[in-house]
Amino acid sequence: MDFETRAIHTGQEPDPATGAATVPIYQTSTFVQEAVGEHKGYDYSRVSNPTRTALQICLASLEGAEHGIAFSSGLGATTTVMHLVNPGERVVCVNDVYGGVYRMFSQVYGPKGYEFDFVPGAEIPERIDERTRLVWLETPTNPLLNLVDIQAAANAAHAVGALLVVDNTFATPYLQRPFELGADVVLHSTTKYLGGHSDLIGGFLATNDPTVAERLYFLQKSLGAVPGPFDSWLVLRGLKTLAVRMQKHCDNARAIAEFLDGHPKVETVLYPGLASHPGHELAARQMSDFGGMISFLAESEEEAVAICGRTKIWWLAESLGGVESLIEHPARMTHASTADAPFAAPGNLVRLSVGIESADDLIADLEAALVRSAATAGT
Numbered sequence: 116m117d118f119e120t121r122a123i124h125t126g127q128e129p130d131p132a133t134g135a136a137t138v139p140i141y142q143t144s145t146f147v148q149e150a151v152g153e154h155k156g157y158d159y160s161r162v163s164n165p166t167r168t169a170l171q172i173c174l175a176s177l178e179g180a181e182h183g184i185a186f187s188s189g190l191g192a193t194t195t196v197m198h199l200v201n202p203g204e205r206v207v208c209v210n211d212v213y214g215g216v217y218r219m220f221s222q223v224y225g226p227k228g229y230e231f232d233f234v235p236g237a238e239i240p241e242r243i244d245e246r247t248r249l250v251w252l253e254t255p256t257n258p259l260l261n262l263v264d265i266q267a268a269a270n271a272a273h274a275v276g277a278l279l280v281v282d283n284t285f286a287t288p289y290l291q292r293p294f295e296l297g298a299d300v301v302l303h304s305t306t307k308y309l310g311g312h313s314d315l316i317g318g319f320l321a322t323n324d325p326t327v328a329e330r331l332y333f334l335q336k337s338l339g340a341v342p343g344p345f346d347s348w349l350v351l352r353g354l355k356t357l358a359v360r361m362q363k364h365c366d367n368a369r370a371i372a373e374f375l376d377g378h379p380k381v382e383t384v385l386y387p388g389l390a391s392h393p394g395h396e397l398a399a400r401q402m403s404d405f406g407g408m409i410s411f412l413a414e415s416e417e418e419a420v421a422i423c424g425r426t427k428i429w430w431l432a433e434s435l436g437g438v439e440s441l442i443e444h445p446a447r448m449t450h451a452s453t454a455d456a457p458f459a460a461p462g463n464l465v466r467l468s469v470g471i472e473s474a475d476d477l478i479a480d481l482e483a484a485l486v487r488s489a490a491t492a493g494t
């Protein structure tokens with residue numbers, strides 16, 4: 116079955132008890148047993164829950180994975196993966212990683228003796244050594260939208276027996292399938308495009324490695340960062356429209372990137388779909404389209420902050436991937452926790468999460484904010 120069909124049907128048979136067309140929200144913590152140890156496959160909802168199972172089966176299938184394990188947040192999934200490595204072992208991580216992941220690695224696991232090397236994406240293969248146990252990358256990266264070669268990182272990681280983890284949150288499996296390029300584990304913040312409506316926090320891990328899967332299932336129930344049934348259901352519902360939403364996100368982003376590219380108040384547009392983007396060719400090779408995230412450099416930090424405060428349709432908010440368009444200032448918002456890192460988000464950077472409203476309305480709103488910010492700067 117094709118992607119769009121699996122998004123609606125896989126793991127989601129009509130409910131055998133009632134014929135309900137959507138998977139019920141099994142809002143229960145426990146399951147009554149017929150006799151001691153005799154039950155219908157479920158005993159306690161931290162261990163497993165039928166709504167969560169449906170999500171795990173469906174999303175694993177969309178990623179092209181045998182195993183899917185759902186979590187209460189993207190960071191819950193991240194901390195669970197970190198239990199695959201031990202203090203003293205080395206993790207090579209792309210340098211402009213999501214700020215919350217950088218904060219976790221540098222301020223939680225670093226002080227416990229885990230060793231991190233934050234390196235530019237292009238240098239990842241050469242920086243992997245015999246002591247490396249985990250390689251961590253995002254592509255496109257957040258917020259600078261750099262591209263990282265998944266296949267090259269996978270080859271280098273496997274040469275020393277390390278695992279490659281790819282955070283596929285920005286691209287989603289609709290645009291990029293890291294397993295086809297050699298990834299061992301794929302991570303998602305389902306909070307973003309997969310949920311798609313800015314109404315939940317969730318995370319996900321997928322893998323085709325049975326040993327890793329067994330350990331992750333064990334860690335899921337043992338560490339306990341699990342999603343509730345309602346949040347699992349919301350992600351499952353979001354997946355049904357993922358394909359059509361992603362197409363519109365990409366079409367809108369393309370139009371907006373082209374508008375910004377020629378604008379006199381914009382220094383540089385960072386969007387992998389533009390031929391001028393340094394990662395354009397790689398993006399064209401490993402993604403089927405270029406996604407809904409755009410960053411751009413304004414003329415100054417003051418201008419960037421002013422632009423963020425002036426849009427009306429673009430709401431000023433953290434997060435991304437919802438149907439509504441969001442604008443934010445990474446250096447003071449999502450990436451404030453990387454302020455002391457050598458790869459801190461530039462002060463004049465603005466990040467856009469392009470929604471699925473009318474592209475014309477979004478462009479008009481941005482144009483007004485750019486012009487007004489220029490007028491303010493002159494007074």
Ligand SMILES: Cc1ncc(COP(=O)(O)O)c(C=O)c1O
Binds near residue numbers: 188216253282
């Ligand atoms: C690329 C990426 N990975 C992981 C996360 C963390 O996910 P969550 O906020 O669901 O914990 C985020 C959050 O913004 C993100 O953008």
